[in-house]
Amino acid sequence: IWGPVQASPDTSICIGEPAFLGVTGGANYQWTVLQGTNPSLSNPNSANPVATPTVTTTYLVTSTINPYCPSFNKDTVVIEVLKGPDMAGQPDVLTCPNYEVSLDLGIVKNPGVTYSVKWTPAAGLSSDTVDNPKVKIKSTQTYNVTVGSSDNRCKSLDTILVDVLTGMSIENPDTGICLGQKVDVRGVGDSRYSYSWTHPTDNAPTFSNAGGIQTSITPGDTGVHKYILHAQHPNCPGVDSTVNFDIDVQPNPSVQVDEDESMCYGDTMQLTAIVTPNTFNRYTYSWTPGAALDFPDRKNPIFSAVEEGVATLTFVARTPAGCADSDQVSLNVYAADFLTLPGDTVICPGDTITIGMQVNPGVKFYWLPDYNISSVSAVQPRVWPVANQLFNVYASDSFGCLDTGHINITVRPRAVIDMPDTVTIYPGESYQMDPAGNCLYYTWFPPLGLSNADVSNPKVSPTVNTRYIVHGRTEAGCSVTDSIDILVKNDSYLDLPNAFTPGNRANGRLQIVRRGVAELKSFAVYNRWGTKVFETTDINEGWDGTFNGEIQPMGVYIYTIQAITPSGQTFTKQGNVTLIR
Structure with missing residues (x-):
């Protein structure tokens, strides 16, 4: 015998909560929904199913094992579903980064009822406990909100997506x-x-x-x-x-430079480049090649013609972004060294030389100074400066290019020889030439009677009257010619002084004065009493004023000379001589 079926008592839950049902009496149960949420049971054939209704629901449980007692084999249970506070809810929001948006849950508030609100997370909210906070965030955020009231223990839940537009x-x-x-x-x-x-x-x-x-x-x-x-x-x-x-x-610059030009070597010229638009102030400039320019990084540099030929220069104007334009100019540099002069030279006074200048055809020139020169317009003029002189030549060619040249002509000192015009010698004598002057090299002519014809001071001993011609040359090569007559006497000359002072260096011995050679036969000296106090046959020996070792007194003495000259003539002479002490 089965007892009556009795379901668990009626109860209430909050929406979203489970209700645990139960039954006693009978067996083989069948649960059904009479009114409310269907399906909402975890197992309709279980004695203890779990119910999850969303609205108030009545459940009927029937025991199928005792169908014969229809008034006792079934029972009902009512699950009342209570709601949290009524609210409209906040729809999801699309907003911009850091843009403030107002949220509003739309709670239906009843008089006398108090409400509680909790938002999670709280980040970015002006308040996490009010139903209408402001939110200001940088990136998307999902907020969960719980709303309760003093009516019952049930709470209302909501989820709001605050979708923040991504930045750019x-x-x-x-x-x-x-x-x-x-x-x-x-x-x-x-x-x-x-x-x-x-x-x-x-x-x-x-x-x-x-x-x-x-x-x-x-x-x-x-x-x-x-x-x-x-x-x-x-x-x-x-x-x-x-x-x-x-x-x-x-800007895209536009560049224009000078027309092609010709110039002379050594000249300078300022180049001109026009760059448009000229309102842009950050151009950089370059001229290539720039070796001949003073400032190749400027628009208007100075070009120096330091190399002959055609120089092609490229000018580039460029902006920092690389916007550029270029133009070229060709400069034809003519030679300015079309004069060729010999090197400096040296001449002697009175010399005339020809300046061997070489020039190109069509060249005009002029020499300065205009004196001591054969022609100031001659290509190879003859010049005869009297002193050191610098001759300058100024020339221009058919292109108008100028060239200058110069030659320094040094005039060395005049060669000088100074010697007697005439010299007389006696038989057997020689004469030592001793010319004064500035010559370094000598040549004598004729060589006959000379000890050496190529020295400055040869000994000369001609046997007859002879004119000797000498050619002298200075170290600088200047030359001079002079002559000297050597007169040769026919016979020798003998003589004696009329006084002497023994012991005196200059006149301390009584000696024959001679010119030429002679053979002395006798030279004797006598005192006033006729005593011979000195005698010799050596023409180079003289009396020293003594006799037999004794000094002779002052006074007048008599001498005799006998000699034979080279011509064979006998030379005899006597006279007085005074001894002075």
């Missing part, structure tokens, strides 16, 4: 380009934005995609322009998110 960025750094070039913009951004570009200083740029991040910008004018990308969304009224970058749009 441009990868392009500030850059410089040439006018007419384009810049490809690289960047990322949320596709839900509306994009637009502004350009405050560029009046006419071209965008390949004016409503997007990925675009190409072709600036319309030179200058440093700022290009601003704007991102806007209707959920963020009044908010204009911007990023920007600068494009330094530089």
Whole structure:
């Protein structure tokens, strides 16, 4: 016998909570929903199913093992589902980064009832315990909110997605380009934005995609322009998110340099380059090759013609972005050394030399000074300076180029020989030539009777009257000619002084004075009493004023001389001589 079926007592739950049902009496149970949420049971055939109704629900449990007692084999249980506070809820929100948005749960508030609110997480909320906080965040966030009241223990739950639009960025750094070039913009951004570009200083740029991040910008004018990308969304009224970058749009220069020119070696010329537009002040300039320029990095350098031939110079004007133009000028440098003169030279006084200048055809020239020269317009003039002289020549060729040259002519001192015109010698004598002057080299003619014809001071001993001619030459090569007559006497000459002083150096011995050679037969001296106090046959010996070792007194003495000359004549002479002490 089975007892009556009895279900667990009626109860209440909060929405979302489980209700644990139970039954006693009978067996083989069958649970069904009479009214309410169906299905909402974990197992309709279990004695203890779990019910999860969302509204108040009545459950019928029937024991199928005793169908014969229909009034006792079933029972009902009512599960009342209580609600938390009524609220409309906050829809998900789409907003911009750091844009403040107001949330509102829309709680239906009953008089006399108090309500509690809790938001999680609290980050970005003005308050996590009010039903209408403000939220301001950088990135998307999901908030969970729980609302309770003093009516019952049940709470209302909600989940709100605050979807924050992702930011945007441009990868392009500030850059410089040439006018007419384009810049490809690289960047990322949320596709839900509306994009637009502004350009405050560029009046006419071209965008390949004016409503997007990925675009190409072709600036319309030179200058440093700022290009601003704007991102806007209707959920963020009044908010204009911007990023920007600068494009330094530089002009394409146009260059014009001088016409080709000709110039002379050694001249200088200022080059001129015109660069347009001239309002741009950041050009860099270069001339190549620049070795002949004073400042090859300037527009208007000075060119120095230091090399003959054609010099082709290239001028380039360039902006920092590489916008450039170039032009060339050719400079034909004519030679300015068309005079060829011999080296400096040395002449002697009275000499005339020819200056062997070489010139190109068509050259005009003029010599200075205009004296001691055969012609100031001669190619190879003859000159005869009387002193050291610098001759300058000034010339111009058919191109108008000037050349100068000079030759220094040094006039050495005049060669000088000074010697007697005539010298007399006696038989057997010689004469030592001793010319004065500045000559270093000598030649005598004729060589007959000379000891050496190539020295300055030969001994000469001619046997007859002879004129000797001497040629002298200085170290500088200047020469002079002179002559001397050597007169040869026919016979020798003998004589004796009329006084002497023994012991006196100059006249201390009584000796025969002779010119030429002679054979002495006798030279004797007698005192006044006729005593012979001295005698010799040596013509070179003289009396010293003594006799037999005794000094003879002052007084007058008598001498006799007997000799034979080279001609064989007998020479005899006697006279008086005074001895002085």
